[in-house]
Amino acid sequence: MPVHEAKSEEATSRPFKELIDRAAIRRLADAVAATGRPFRRALYTRRATAGLDELELKARVRQVAAALRDALDPDLEVATQTLVEALPEPIASDEPTSEHFLYWPYLQFVEEYAATPEHFELATSALHAMTQRFSAEFAIRPLLAAEPGRTLALLLEWTGDPSPQVRRLCSEGTRPRLPWGQRLPAFIDDPHATTPILDALVDDPVEGVRRSVANHVGDIAKDHPEVAIALCRRWRRAVPRRSSREDRERLVRHALRHPIKQGNAEALALFGYGEASxxxxxxxxxxxxxxxxxxxxxxxxxxxxxxxxxxxxxxxxxxxxxxxxxxxxxxxxxxxxxxxxxxxxxxxxxxxxxxxxxxxxxxxxxxxxxxxxxxxxxxxxxxxxxxxx
Structure with a gap:
């Protein structure tokens, strides 16, 4: 699920699906209407709330996104720009709260209607803005599947972005086995495809970004443990002066937790654990x-x-x-x-x-x-x- 490991149910006793309820749908309508762009609010409300009580969270997100597509300007570029203009200020923390689930339908809109090679610039510009409010780790994946080289090149540029949410997207969105996300077989087959992105973010100043890097390497370790171990060995061997050895050690240990649990001798030896007598x-x-x-x-x-x-x-x-x-x-x-x-x-x-x-x-x-x-x-x-x- 986007936005790190969603902590919504810890903060409220409500089921996850209630994060997109009638009040949330009304708030989105208020934000879109405030842009002054074409918006058929009554149509949106009717379609977004139809049968809502029977729908689980992801189905609600899809339904709201479809309602937005019907109610906004038929020109996709105008409709997408309307949603960008309806966004609130970027979140200040790298740990978004359940409040930010409200904007998941915006990302679903881009994923379903704009995340194509034909609309590459439109989609990536929108996702750059939206991920600073709610993670675009799901929405970026159709572009990675359709245009891997082009998308990876752009994400590598984004690793230097001032926003920690954008930098985290570069790692989290390209995870080969992102939980609940579209599988990326090409990235599973080629574990080296995302190494430049991981190298760029391994010493990120924000812990949430570094944790994403560790989880990404953990995905690689499930299919190619030898590649993940070699990468972590290189990271442990060469720690720049500006970097925290403790932070990097914590990242590497988390990244190799799966092969360590499996008793992989090479991974255990990396941390000084030989055969016990x-x-x-x-x-x-x-x-x-x-x-x-x-x-x-x-x-x-x-x-x-x-x-x-x-x-x-x-x-x-x-x-x-x-x-x-x-x-x-x-x-x-x-x-x-x-x-x-x-x-x-x-x-x-x-x-x-x-x-x-x-x-x-x-x-x-x-x-x-x-x-x-x-x-x-x-x-x-x-x-x-x-x-x-």
Missing amino acids: VEAKLALSAPSAKLGESVRLELEIVSLSGEAQDLLIDYAVHFPRADGSLAPKVFKWTERSLDGGATLRLERRHVFRRVTTRSNRSGRHRIEVLVNGSAVAGRDLEVRAPASK
């Missing part, structure tokens, strides 16, 4: 749990080395699939330095939460402890659905 025992506070309950993990690690070792300690919960096999999900635990021959004892709780991103199946689960990417101890347990009332 340890013996481990894992105990669970209970042999079973219900969904919604927790178990306590009690871990003992004994060093078998005569020298100190840096340990990256995670754990994986293996959830049952429909076919009976188990699928692991890795959770972070801690990082420790363990002296030669020393013993480390750790505890933590794991909650078996109900989630919407995977099936909540009852049955045998397995918890494994990973040290520097390798499984060193594990236990099985039964997880059950709570009894229905």
